[in-house]
Amino acid sequence: MDDQMANRIEVKALSLSYGPEVVLDALSLPIPSGQITVLAGPNGCGKSTLLRAIRRLHAPQSGQVLLDAEDISKLNGKALGRRIGLLAQSPSAPQDMTVEELVRLGRYPHQAMMQPWGAGDDAAVAAAMVGTGVAEMRQRRIGSLSGGQLQRAWIAMVLAQETDVICLDEPVNHLDMAHQLDCLELVTRLNKEQGRTIVLVLHDLNLAARYADQLVFVADGKVRERGTPETMMRSDLIDEVFNVTAEIIIDPVHKRPICIPHRRS
């Protein structure tokens, strides 16, 4: 029972195919409450699909995803939208939408016919914009933002949902180093200060190792191995999952393991 409560999400034997192509193969994964879980793996391993399946954007052929021990297939869309936020890869919005209009859409799952926009919604939108540093560009149009600003506006939209679980699919793709750090530091703050459960898909293994509490290697639609970055960052495992020979050293600043890939194996 204790174990169950400690896991906010429990993925159980999830199988999912696109036509004949098996993407997730009876995959199981516990996602601990209040931690940062990072999914990593080679291209096409199924990590993005797994993240989307956790938010029920894909219907599995078999298996289930439990959220607080409740099967998510039994929840309606808005109820799920109040509990799990997801920022997909390369999201899009009309170019002439303002930042504030976008962030306000994060309140959609909290609204109903009989429950119009209220002070709580305004507060959530304001907090989300301040937290991501987009408050001063609230009137700017989406089309006029730089890549980093745009990404922060989208994260603000997800934050305005006020969900306990936040899933981000490659949030630092296409961002320069400074904005990558900004983004991941923001995610860490949400986790450490507000205790939110975070699930990230990250391509960069060293960033993954730096920010993850639980690092998960996904390969061929299965969880190959999971654990703390210290236990996961081994050259034999990295060789097996990513097909590269790598040297592992400890990053002198963050005291986390980092890998230096030196050739394709």
Next chain:
Amino acid sequence: MSEVVAMRRRTMPGSTTIALLAVFAVFVLLFLAGVGFGSTWIGLDTVTGVLLGGGDRTDRLVVLQLRLPRVLAAAIAGGAIAYAGYLLQRITRNELASPGVLGVVDGAALGVVLFLAIFSNESNALTVPVAWQPLAAALGAMTAIGLVFLLSGRQASSAIRLILFGIAIAAVAKALTTIFMLIGPIYQAAQAARWLAGAVNTINWSEVQIMLMVLVPVGIVAGIAARNLPPADLDDASSRSIGLNLPVYRIIMFLLAALLTAGAVAFAGGVGFVGLIAPHMARLLVGRGRMAGIVMSILLGAIILVGADLLIRVAFAPLEVPAGTVTAVIGAPYFLYLLMRKDNSNG
């Protein structure tokens, strides 16, 4: 374009209200002129007087029985098609979408031609009540949009794919319509041909009534359903992750747009391009606001069709050129202009 102020929150900023009032004033003037103009000119003051319950018997007869139904029908049909176009442009996130481009207008027209072919007798009379005509149009419109949707398959979220299939379905529906008019036992072929091109000149009060009975409820339902349009502005994954069931919502909006189109086409004929131009101009005038966009689209659609009908009577009298021809002459270049613009999708 960038100085257009978007509607924010629930309050309309001044410029939106002013734009709406200005366009409404244009509509009223055009409407009165539409009623006043004909084989005899009736002054706007007389028209207003009759509409408010005054005027002498001849004026009342001409205005109320001959002219008003025609102008009213043009306004209703133009407004409804523009409304449908607004919904389609929003839900497909593409300004090239419209009832005409997606095959809905031609689908509805095919429905009506089939209806006329099947249910008219040798003396050019319908064997069933004319009230069934919108139903035939609706079936045709929904079949067309349904086919476009099915053919687009898993990529139904791609506006370009929908538009390509829409154009194909429109062509098929047009061809079938022509075939049925040539070979079918249709005794009203000449009339049907004129109606097809969009003509409101033969409309009477009972038809206006039927139009209103169909379009008002559908319009209200669509207005309520449109509350979910803002989250549908996002890509599929984002809109679904904030809790909108986009695949279902998209189908609902397509069906509502098809019904609005059918209600208009059933009596006003195939008035092309109104559903493309009006919502696009509305967006330029009032920005992204939903209610302002809908109201502005309806007003502009009504203005375009009432204006086209008026132009015909001023420029081509006594010939009754179909109003759809005029809207096509204006609309086709506009469509080309939208096609040639570099940034033609808002995604």
